[in-house]
Amino acid sequence: MPIDYRRFNGPEDSVSYKQYTKNFLKSYEELCNELIDENEHRKDGRALDEARTMYARTNMISQAKGSSYVELKKTKVVCSVFDPREIPNKNEFSPLGQIYCEVKFAPFSCPRKRRALVPDAEEKDLSLSLKKALEPAVCRYAFPNYQIDVFVYILEHDGACLAGAINAAGLALANAAVPMYDTITACSIAVIEDKLYVDPTEEEEYVANMTPAKEGINHGIITVAMLSTLEQVAGFTQLGSMDGTCVINATEILQKECQNIVPIIHQILVKDVIHNIDLSEKLEKEAKLREAALNENMEEWKKLLSAD
Amino acid sequence: MEREKINRTDKKICIPGLRLSKANKDVISGPGTYELQGYIYANLSGILKREEDQKTKITVVSVESLRTPSLLPKTGDIVTAKEDIKSTDKDRIEPYKCFRPGDIILARVLPMTDAHWCLLSTAENELGVVTATAEGSPDGVNMVPVSWSEMQCPKTLVKEPRKVARIIPERLNKKTDDNAEKK
């Protein structure tokens, strides 16, 4: 890789110390068996079809037009949205506005390795998936020839990053008062052999992404984004290899999971509106006071002018 | 508790994708909403508004966002704009007689078809320069209009040509509040 002159680089041949710890190298079978105990409970005590409770909030970043924060236990995602701006380097008129998405992992986000600061292929892939999922949800006719920037930063990666990014982006867009057709929610599932892990953790995703030695075994990750009121699928990504029935089963479960998140999102958006009502009432009061002060100023100024 | 708070404010809160009403001849969709298969849905989060026209009896359903919506001014809107003439245009005499960079103008948005520009028009008596600073005068001192085509600086007494907007004060307040800000 070329040297990045804009940042500080450590020694080239450094390796993570974790390679030398006892539980670094484990076989696929060992990892697979570790994920679930005899009572069908996962490592964090959840059942297979149990999603993590989502915590989310809006107005996270003061400098952005709209922003949000989504937390799925250890997975932490921040998103900010900015005012429309002219599309750079464009030479023809586009009647629909563009959404520019950028997903980035924090250098310290992943437990297995330090992330490089320059964008890698995985980040580009997530950015594109996010863009494609958001496009059907946003009224792009409202800002022709302009683009809206959506930046997602993953602070800690413990699985379901794309789902977290889509949920966060949906909230941030609504918070920025970007016109949208519907609220957008997303959920992930990891497929390992015959088991479906809803809302997987990083460990489960890691195993699901490994190619098993035996052939014909289902493995991979599916993420679905839904528009809740319109009951439309906005985004769908499937990684790995699996048969058709597995995909159909997983999609059905995911659609239900997406609906389960909707009340949480709605509650946050309503809270946001109430917060804005309170704020605008407060500002109105302040503005009146300020106007009175300004009028006083004006009088002084007029006196000065007449004195001249 | 949330519910109590909603009732207290006595306002109907909308979020994107909420079905608001049936759409027909008498009920039409306004700003902040869209129409799909005979129904009106919200596309912004904010407060629901239903306004009935006295003459035509048509109700306009709209959602009022409490923040400046992230969209571009529509054709026909009146906007407050800050003048920023590109250096190449400065050679042309015409705009120089009407506006200078840094002026604040009121203008109407023309249909947008070009890839690079958002066209504004000031071809109405009410539209034109609102505030301006004369060349070489101290920062923050505004010129006072002396006629529809001239403004004067109160400190240096320099007169400069401008296309002055005829402003009725209340109208200015209302317009700047109502319309989207464009830098």
Next chain:
Amino acid sequence: MAEIYKLIHPVKYFNDYLTREVRPDGRKFNEQRNIKLNVKSLKCVEASAVVKCGNTTVVCGIHLKLAAPKPEEPDRGFLVTNVEVPALCSHKYKPGPPSDSAQVTNFLVSDIIANSKCINLKDLCIVPEKLTWVIHCDVVCLDNDGSLVDACIMGIMASFKTLELPKVLYDIETGHIEVDDAARTPLQVHGLPIASSFAIYKLGDRNILLTDPSSYEEDMCGGVGENFIVSSNKDLLSGTHKYGGNKLDTEELERALTIAKERAYCLENVIETCITNSEPTNNE
């Protein structure tokens, strides 16, 4: 209406406040913003800290690596600090490689940490000429509302204070490495460098010194980012920088240094208290 006034007459709006001896956000000239600090909030790194100074938010995380030391410095480890200012934190930045100002901030923070000598690189060496620790300390700015350097230094120091190095067994003959994850020793931290930012504004004939400026105040005072940064480790200065803004005479320079000193003591307390408070939760 106030927002529009601010947009149309930015200078006058700002002056209106300052002539009344108050800043637009209601602070006094030498008043700093509220600070929130949280350590060990990220679970997948060795040490971490989240700092909020007013709206400015930074997250710091530390990754540990092993490497062979440089031949010319066989008994020294590596300390690599990077400050990332992504486009998400402010409307001023565009996506893509780091901007010039972001690179300057990055360099400045690394420089202050290195000059303050808070970490002795010799402490990081495990076996001279063979094996040493590499501390990758990454700071990410999530919300840039001014005085970014202050927050970065605070985040880095709070992370260092909670960092514990695992035990490493190195067989000199075979070169075999074994790491014991459970047995850890805390990293030696010498002193506690603190940075204090100021903005300098010229109001008529007066020079106004604004402590802990917000992004808006930094913009109004000209230049990119903070105008004046004082960093000190205990009573020793470890870097004083003046970027743009209005001129500063000796009297004001002295005043700024006094304020910075007072602030350093205050922030030291904040960091120490936060770390002691976080200890019991860690044992649970």
